[in-house]
């Protein structure tokens with residue numbers, strides 16, 4: 187431990203350092219530790235702070251006798267609008283059934299029918315029942331609680347909560363660990379042979395969001411500053427049915443599984459206006475259209491025929507809002523929900539910086555294309571989290587002496603930026619609005635705007651008013667940004 191003008195500094199070392207304790211970070215940490223190395227897991231808040239804890243619907247996996255990984259892959263590719271990386275889709279759909287089995291062996295209790303079969307839900311874009319869930323609509327809580335206790339009890343994993351990583355430690359072009367801010371201005375450096383960033387998504391950069399406040403793309407900032415490439419930042423999914431309510435509950439997610447059980451979307455005159463089980467981009471756009479044509483804040487989700495005993499946390503949230511879904515119309519509107527883009531990785535979660543891995547929602551394998559298929563993201567955390575953990579243990583040891591990382595200033599996200607992203611890079615965008623974001627003080631707002639501006643077409647979640655058609659020339663093309671190089675367009679194997 188040493189003391190500088192900026193506060194006390196401490197340096198620790200381990201084999202693998204994981205940043206973030208959502209499903210991706212927990213699973214990557216367990217996978218690396220099970221492979222025999224020491225792991226440090228650093229996380230900004232408590233173990234429940236990420237989106238994983240709040241996931242409702244479940245994990246998409248071909249587990250039904252009439253389903254197959256090939257059919258799961260076909261639905262993923264169709265939802266992704268000719269922008270998915272096929273190899274990533276194949277890996278996910280082939281490997282996820284085994285991950286669900288591993289979770290069960292670790293004690294996760296998926297919901298089952300009385301005869302013992304898994305109770306699989308149907309969600310938008312899936313051709314049949316394919317989503318394994320736990321505790322009704324409390325899947326994320328069940329997963330995070332079960333895995334956190336395994337991580338906390340693992341002899342080779344050391345967890346540090348309330349530890350905000352603010353830079354990656356790069357030496358001679360290789361990532362050799364992280365620097366984190368602790369309470370006051372104390373700094374912790376962790377040196378490691380491999381660093382796995384699992385910091386979650388960025389949808390809370392938008393004013394109206396289903397995500398916890400911390401989902402602001404911090405991993406993107408870290409990786410970009412370290413020289414890693416980011417891609418597909420223009421593809422942000424807007425969930426069609428987020429509650430319109432008071433401050434605390436506004437944006438609360440009403441899972442797609444409700445529509446799978448018969449919930450209807452109704453316009454102001456009480457009429458249906460969209461196929462409730464179409465992929466998310468279609469449903470969100472249809473709602474945005476309704477709201478534009480009839481300027482009121484919400485459409486109605488009609489839950490009168492849905493048995494809510496299977497969705498206890500939703501029933502509780504609606505009751506808290508003073509709504510009785512057996513009689514009351516439930517007001518909903520789209521909210522920013524999921525970032526398809528992120529830190530570019532290969533199929534083993536390796537980024538363009540040696541020693542640096544990214545996994546979960548902060549990463550971009552190209553799996554989701556322009557529109558994530560519902561419940562494929564928890565699946566991604568598991569499949570690619572395991573791959574990251576297994577690959578990380580093979581990295582060579584970090585050099586013994588390396589200059590301390592630079593403590594760069596951390597940018598401040600303001601409500602004004604969040605409002606501007608919502609207004610100019612929302613469900614629909616155009617060059618005029620996106621151009622205004624290019625001068626935003628927050629660096630990620632500028633990168634998102636530059637990517638969205640460059641993609642002169644409409645595809646999936648990226649709906650350009652000024653370019654309403656899809657350009658076949660951009661099928662399977664990814665827009666990549668990196669420090670000190672102009673935006674480039676890539677095709678990935």
Ligand SMILES: Cc1cc2nc3c(=O)[nH]c(=O)nc-3n(C[C@H](O)[C@H](O)[C@H](O)COP(=O)(O)OP(=O)(O)OC[C@H]3O[C@@H](n4cnc5c(N)ncnc54)[C@H](O)[C@@H]3O)c2cc1C
Nearest residue numbers: 206207208210230236237238243244351386546547561564
């Ligand atoms: C309401 C809701 C419902 C959803 N339902 C589903 C569903 O049913 N099925 C599905 O597949 N997907 C669902 N999703 C999406 C899915 O939950 C997420 O994509 C997934 O959980 C992301 O997991 P993750 O591990 O990548 O990130 P997270 O779970 O968000 O975890 C990120 C972690 O990183 C930490 N962190 C962030 N920055 C730093 C930093 N700088 N230093 C240290 N720590 C940091 C955070 O504190 C947190 O612990 C849902 C999302 C939401 C918001």
